[in-house]
Amino acid sequence: MATKKICSLIPFRGYFLQFTLLHSASSSRLLEESIRAAIEAKTYEQIPDLLSAVKDSCINPNPFSFLSKFPENHRAHIIDDILQSFTCTRPRSRPRITYSCLLSYTLESPNPLPLALAILQRTLRSGCLPVPQTYLLLSNAWIKRRKRPESISSILQEMLSIGYSLDCGTCNYLILSLCKVDQMNEAVKVLKGMCRAGCIPNLDSYGTIIGELSECRMINEVAEMVKEMVSTQGLFPRQEIVVKALAAMLANRDIWRAVEMIEFLESEDVHIGFEGYELVLEGCLECRQFVLAGKFVMQMTERGFIPYIRLRQKLVEGLVSVGESELASVVRQRFLQLKS
Numbered sequence: 001m002a003t004k005k006i007c008s009l010i011p012f013r014g015y016f017l018q019f020t021l022l023h024s025a026s027s028s029r030l031l032e033e034s035i036r037a038a039i040e041a042k043t044y045e046q047i048p049d050l051l052s053a054v055k056d057s058c059i060n061p062n063p064f065s066f067l068s069k070f071p072e073n074h075r076a077h078i079i080d081d082i083l084q085s086f087t088c089t090r091p092r093s094r095p096r097i098t099y100s101c102l103l104s105y106t107l108e109s110p111n112p113l114p115l116a117l118a119i120l121q122r123t124l125r126s127g128c129l130p131v132p133q134t135y136l137l138l139s140n141a142w143i144k145r146r147k148r149p150e151s152i153s154s155i156l157q158e159m160l161s162i163g164y165s166l167d168c169g170t171c172n173y174l175i176l177s178l179c180k181v182d183q184m185n186e187a188v189k190v191l192k193g194m195c196r197a198g199c200i201p202n203l204d205s206y207g208t209i210i211g212e213l214s215e216c217r218m219i220n221e222v223a224e225m226v227k228e229m230v231s232t233q234g235l236f237p238r239q240e241i242v243v244k245a246l247a248a249m250l251a252n253r254d255i256w257r258a259v260e261m262i263e264f265l266e267s268e269d270v271h272i273g274f275e276g277y278e279l280v281l282e283g284c285l286e287c288r289q290f291v292l293a294g295k296f297v298m299q300m301t302e303r304g305f306i307p308y309i310r311l312r313q314k315l316v317e318g319l320v321s322v323g324e325s326e327l328a329s330v331v332r333q334r335f336l337q338l339k340s
Contacts, residue, residue: 047082079102079106104137107134120134121170130173209225210229223245290315294331
């Protein structure tokens, strides 16, 4: 009896699935036709409402796919008109789904740049973030374009040719996308190309690359980027970036490089927080570089930072164990002066 009941349900489930697929296809066609009509009538402000009226799961295939039937220049002109029509839209996030669909459609088209960068810029300026898949699509589009004999600055400057100015937000997202797919060297090249394209990198530009390089323990590149950021651009890294850079050097057990980094930042009047000093001191002690640790802790206390008691004890005991009783006495006296 139960078997008959199950068998009787199989055709029903088949019909239900068929109906669902037909309904989904019908909804997709209706949505595409509605968007096409809005574009033909130049009533672009209706598009966000049309897309918001359907569930995200229904926006597949991309409702802008029909634009592929138009010549490339005409297609770019239509997308530009849509973007320009949203300039005064409030709230700015209202076209979020529209931006998302346009960006994914453009990135998957044969020649996505520079138009995709313009859409990305409008997306970010609206306070919205592209969907996570954008990292992969954008980085793939960029790497593919870089196979041509063109400079990075010339590719970035193409935004000007379609009426959009290059900004740090757009470049920083491109840099992050490249880092997400382990294209760190290309990300560094984009950073350098920004300057030549007339877009000066900001804290986030360097912070993103230094953070990602630190994750990969590429400490030579990290040191180079920090020095370029501070000495050339006059930018002071945020504390979390300093800590990441130092942690990468210590993870590679390159204690001297970490100490040199601290000394360089101090010479440039960059404020280093307690966490940075403590991290390096602990690294010195773990590698049994007690003399270096002793000299470093004197430098640390001059900045008003006192190590935790565990590290103080370990330092004094370590100095005594390597026959540096005199330095241990000086360090102990320094702690007493600070009423530690």
